[in-house]
Amino acid sequence: MSCDNLISNLASCNCSYEPCGRKGKCCQCLVYHQRLGELPACYFSAAQEKTFDRSISYFIKCNH
Numbered sequence: 243m244s245c246d247n248l249i250s251n252l253a254s255c256n257c258s259y260e261p262c263g264r265k266g267k268c269c270q271c272l273v274y275h276q277r278l279g280e281l282p283a284c285y286f287s288a289a290q291e292k293t294f295d296r297s298i299s300y301f302i303k304c305n306h
């Protein structure tokens with residue numbers, strides 16, 4: 243299924259994990275990380291995101 247918002251989503255996506263096929267497909271990205279008990283890259287700063295730690299505990303640590 244194609245996404246009407248793919249181009250604009252990609253323009254604001256900060257995820258640096260290049261192999262991922264979910265980039266710009268925010269609904270898939272969110273569900274994927276939600277199932278793992280995680281948050282998408284866009285919840286993190288650029289430096290935090292580059293750790294690839296998407297855990298909620300890391301998010302809380304960063305925003306404590």
Ligand code: SF4
Nearest residue numbers: 257259262265271283
């Ligand atoms: S945050 Fe996760 S699912 Fe979303 S584009 Fe990046 S690696 Fe893929």
